[in-house]
Amino acid sequence: MLLELQEISLSYGRIQALHEISLTVDQGEIVALIGANGAGKSTTMRAVSGLRPVSHGKIIFDGQDITKLRADLRVVRGVSQSPEGRGIFPGMTVRDNLEMGAYTRRNRVEINKDLDRAFSLFPRLKERERQMGGTMSGGEQQMLAVGRALMSRPKLLLLDEPSMGLAPMLIQQIFDIIVEINQQGTTILLVEQNAQQALSRAHRAYVLETGRIVKSGTGSELLSDPSVKDAYLGVA
Structure with missing residues (x-):
């Protein structure tokens, strides 16, 4: 098992948003x-x-308690997330957005391999490699958000x-x-x-x-x- 949520609860102020989800x-x-x-x-x-x-419960990931x-x-x-609303960096190029997804990594050869993988999955991103993220269509921005999340492997x-x-x-x-x-x-x-x-x-x-x-x-x-x-x- 990779991820287990054990009866987690979460509140925004006085409003309880999650009730003991497993x-x-x-x-x-x-x-x-x-x-x-x-x-x-x-x-x-x-x-x-x-x-x-979370206010209650445990989050177990890859055998470790990460609560x-x-x-x-x-x-x-x-754990890597492509957030709701995409959340790309509009003033950065497509390539720079992807590179930001690899900020925790140091091996340049491996990072370049994953850039190639992102461009293979999303050929449109390769075509727009030097374009600013904020000038792309909604669909292209979604591809970029997913590609960026994958860059942390x-x-x-x-x-x-x-x-x-x-x-x-x-x-x-x-x-x-x-x-x-x-x-x-x-x-x-x-x-x-x-x-x-x-x-x-x-x-x-x-x-x-x-x-x-x-x-x-x-x-x-x-x-x-x-x-x-x-x-x-x-x-x-």
Whole structure:
């Protein structure tokens, strides 16, 4: 098991956002978190990446308790996040944005290999290598955010709403690349409002409602679950 959340709770001031959430991610899996806006999906990601402290429970990563570990040290351990809203550096070139993803690393040969890998996964980024990140389209910025997260060579890649704001054709492309990244050996925890796309690619998934896990199963089980279809897939 690569990641285990043990009954974690998290609050924003007096508002409790997560209520004793427990979930696991095994090595080599794509695990999806689905749910409505405000369900606690992105908050769960922030707890895993260390951007928000938990008030209760434990986070175990690769056999180690990282509950109290700083966010930057989690990156060193192998946790990397492509955040909701992309969060690229608009005044830096595509290449410099990617290089920033490798800030914890020193081996130039290995960093160059991973740059080549990012350009192979996202040929558009190679074409725009010297372009400023802020001048690119939303889809290109999303590719850049994922590429940058991969530059730390993570054991676990956290993807928060990778399809947000993208045209349907680009959504398909991003999800195909997510599967390719996983097949190359990277474990993925995915938060996504596009439940159809997420569940059709995920090995397993959890459904969050108001900070609680209300369902879990394989991607295909949840795709065919009547209540999930009704609530998240737009079909009765």
